[in-house]
Amino acid sequence: MSQPNDFSPSCPVPLAQYEQVLLAHGGGGRLMHQLLERVFLAAFSNPALDTGHDAAVLDVGGARIAFTTDSYVVHPLFFPGGSIGTLAVNGTVNDLAMAGARPIALSAGFIIEEGLAVETLERVVASMRDAAREAGVPIVTGDTKVVDRGKGDGVFINTAGIGLVEHGLRVAPASVRPGDAVILSGDIGRHGMAIMAVRENLPFESAIESDCAPLCAPVLGLIASGAEVHCLRDLTRGGLASALNEIAGGAGVGITVDERAVAVREDVRGACEILGFDPMYVANEGRFVAFVPEADAARAVEVLRRHPVSSAAGVIGWVTEGASGLVAVRTPLGATRVLDMLSGEQLPRIC
């Protein structure tokens, strides 16, 4: 122990390498990316995977097919604004949409815990049916497994999806160029705080409902408008901050965001204030960012605003050169700060 007069406070360094998987490895932040690189990319590396996009795009007999999969483990199964079923459909539909693809079909795999009420399962499946209908995509194949009581959390769902890419654009981080406008499709943070409020039984005045929604309609509308879409990314775990960092890193560019242009609903802001969360890192399930050339920005915003799910779309920032991989935020007071990727999960602060 050093002497009392040697005053040198420094925050202890969080661990960067763990030999066991933590919950934080699933948080969408830096720890998750380390796990992906160390375990999965190391084992599976190939050109389609290495693109690092939400869906792989494959040439199949002359057609460009987008292919993606995602698993859903949310607790509770039902929450204001959605359920594990709506997430399972919309999440995969949105991953296809982010490749600029029209969803063609989904698969659904269920891992069910012994003891789950059949009525609950029926409600989950009904919500999937309704979500699939809204997104205009059939669920064409599936699988069911049951595990011992205590070895699942009610039900886990995996969905995979294929979509058709019907345009010549290369929608991927590598297409992003300095000067591109960054368009955000609406207010952020609703899904994460809706789940948080229910899971932790936090008594807020009114229920915050998830923003869970299919995004294929606005995206396909955007592409049909002729706007030169460079990249799309839906904001899920890790929030807006992680999505922008992933794209800045993947494209080797900088991104500057005007914090005042990023909308956060009043009740979501209040909940974040109470818990010490930054809405920039809170999960969404019905929001995305689009990167388009400056010349197309106004038209793109106008097209997106025609769709209810993206009726509040607006330009929130710009792609810059030089600052490779760096996301900067102009604060409301006019200063600039770095918006880094989260290390693991956001944890409620002491004070």
Place this chain on the structure above:
Amino acid sequence: MKFVDEYRDSAAAEKLLGAIRGLVTRPWTIMEVCGGQTHAILKYGIDELLPAGVTLLHGPGCPVCVTPLEKIDRAVALASRPDVIFCSFGDMLRVPGTDRDLLSVKAAGGDVRIVYSPLDALRIAAENPARQVVFFAVGFETTAPGNAMAVYQAKRADIRNFTVLVSHVLVPPALEAVLGSPGCRVQGFLAAGHVCAVMGYTEYLPIAARYHVPIVVTGFEPLDILQGIHLCLKQLEQGRAEVENQYSRVVSEQGNRPAQALVAEVFQVVNRAWRGIGEIPRSGLGLTESFAAFDAERRFDLSAVGPRPEPAECIAGLVLQGLQKPPECEAFGGRCTPEHPLGATMVSPEGACAAYYRHRRIAAGQGSVR
């Protein structure tokens, strides 16, 4: 958002910044005491907007940073016991002990739970009479009343399976430790508003007088902080060293008397080790004899987990005091990068080393030389 947006107004901030620019005639160094203030300063970029020569140093008021290694190790040891439910505020879970953090204990099967109030931990104890529930009671004077209340209620309700691992610290002795440091550059303080909401601010009067430093009790919103800086600089320019209260909408001179009385009943002032600083006499709180039955360090045998030496990591401490610049560190940019940090200042996106590292890269990309 009412009562928040008013204190983030950019026009009012610009006005205050103008007043600060008009006031300053020479360089000054001010320390904001509380980690919450540091957070707001970096989030809004307030340090960047101040006139050149006005330096903000980040103070010791972050419970995560100052809780000693030994206590983290003891928390890890307790949380690893199969008979224990270990409850903590969320951000303590990531603080590394000698070998691991509480997140790792959780991954290995330990029952570690995040709570939002110590009373939640007490409720868990009442609901699980066959298990031992330990709450990690850390923080400054701000969290002390809530933690005292949990222990007080446990005694009243005779909940015997509830204990607390106490590592409470106090602000005034830390300010004196800062001021007594040989390399101290601090000329004025922004005192922690929420600590003073509990304690009032009379205990700062002798410190301001003895060391001739202005101390301004300051809030946490951007306008609070700018106003606190303005008041502090005004005192410095005029050669005054008084205790002033910027945060009067929350803080009164005498503070919250019932909260103080509860803290005084449950806790007593003890010597306390601070991470990165060492032991400071009479700088912490421990349970009084009449509540000793709720002390986890007495209930459980933790004798195997003694004081540990701090790892010699990097020059973060010197960087934080402004005594050295990041590029002067041998490891900077080589062995130490944001992806493989050796010290805290390279970890946080807003840390001095990480910021330097990134801005240097920006400068290089634009072809300019710094």
